[in-house]
Amino acid sequence: MNRDIKTKGIIIKKINFRETSVILDVLTPDFGVISVMAKGIRNKKSKNTGMIELLNELELNLYKNPNSDWYIYKSAHLIYAHLFGIEHSASILMQAPVEIIRQIIISSDDSQAIYELLETYLTYIKTVEKNGIAIFWRFLLKFCRIIGIEFSTTSCIECSQKKYFHAYFPQKHGFICNDCYHPVNDDQIFKLNKNASDIISKLNNIGNYINETSITKPTIKQINRVFVTHLSEHFHKKIHLKSIELL
Numbered sequence: 001m002n003r004d005i006k007t008k009g010i011i012i013k014k015i016n017f018r019e020t021s022v023i024l025d026v027l028t029p030d031f032g033v034i035s036v037m038a039k040g041i042r043n044k045k046s047k048n049t050g051m052i053e054l055l056n057e058l059e060l061n062l063y064k065n066p067n068s069d070w071y072i073y074k075s076a077h078l079i080y081a082h083l084f085g086i087e088h089s090a091s092i093l094m095q096a097p098v099e100i101i102r103q104i105i106i107s108s109d110d111s112q113a114i115y116e117l118l119e120t121y122l123t124y125i126k127t128v129e130k131n132g133i134a135i136f137w138r139f140l141l142k143f144c145r146i147i148g149i150e151f152s153t154t155s156c157i158e159c160s161q162k163k164y165f166h167a168y169f170p171q172k173h174g175f176i177c178n179d180c181y182h183p184v185n186d187d188q189i190f191k192l193n194k195n196a197s198d199i200i201s202k203l204n205n206i207g208n209y210i211n212e213t214s215i216t217k218p219t220i221k222q223i224n225r226v227f228v229t230h231l232s233e234h235f236h237k238k239i240h241l242k243s244i245e246l247l
């Protein structure tokens with residue numbers, strides 16, 4: 001039994017295969033991330049070539065052989081080309097969430113919510129004029145919530161009080177305040193500067209502060225490190241976030 005499948009999808013990875021074919025990783029609302037073989041699509045005569053750009057959102061007609069994990073591309077209708085005409089720094093911020101999603105196996109239970117989160121983020125981020133990186137962090141926070149590894153950005157993991165965060169404590173999956181911090185833990189935690197601490201505590205509603213906030217370079221490093229460490233701890237593997245280094 002062969003299956004014809006219609007689904008929405010966002011292209012999160014594209015690799016050329018042989019002379020004219022392309023292998024795509026596509027985030028879908030129903031099936032999580034799927035691998036799609038688009039045979040002959042780079043052929044000059046193919047009218048589908050422009051369809052398969054990174055971050056294109058498509059209505060896909062696929063064919064699934066029940067004996068294989070592969071989906072075969074039949075045709076597509078472009079819903080939105082998210083990266084089209086986007087300037088450099090915005091394009092980096094659009095690719096950063098995709099870099100994270102590529103490294104994590106998305107369960108099909110979560111795929112609808114993650115699809116909607118990414119779609120909303122891609123649409124919103126290009127309207128943000130300043131401090132877009134903080135919107136990316138808010139994306140990561142929501143992403144962690146959806147996949148069930150949420151961490152509090154407003155209260156200390158030891159005393160549960162809303163206080164000034166002093167550091168991030170990876171083994172305890174959270175932030176620790178000035179009062180609860182003991183130098184004895186020093187080698188396991190990493191300290192946050194005032195700016196980073198301030199932004200983390202506002203991250204849930206960062207959209208309200210986006211234009212009045214200033215974000216320093218050390219802060220960008222520290223907060224990226226918090227998220228990468230948090231994800232790495234949970235998935236027991238090193239998660240990378242290289243795209244942001246190009247900002």
Ligand SMILES: [Zn+2]
Nearest residue numbers: 156159177180
């Ligand atoms: Zn505390």
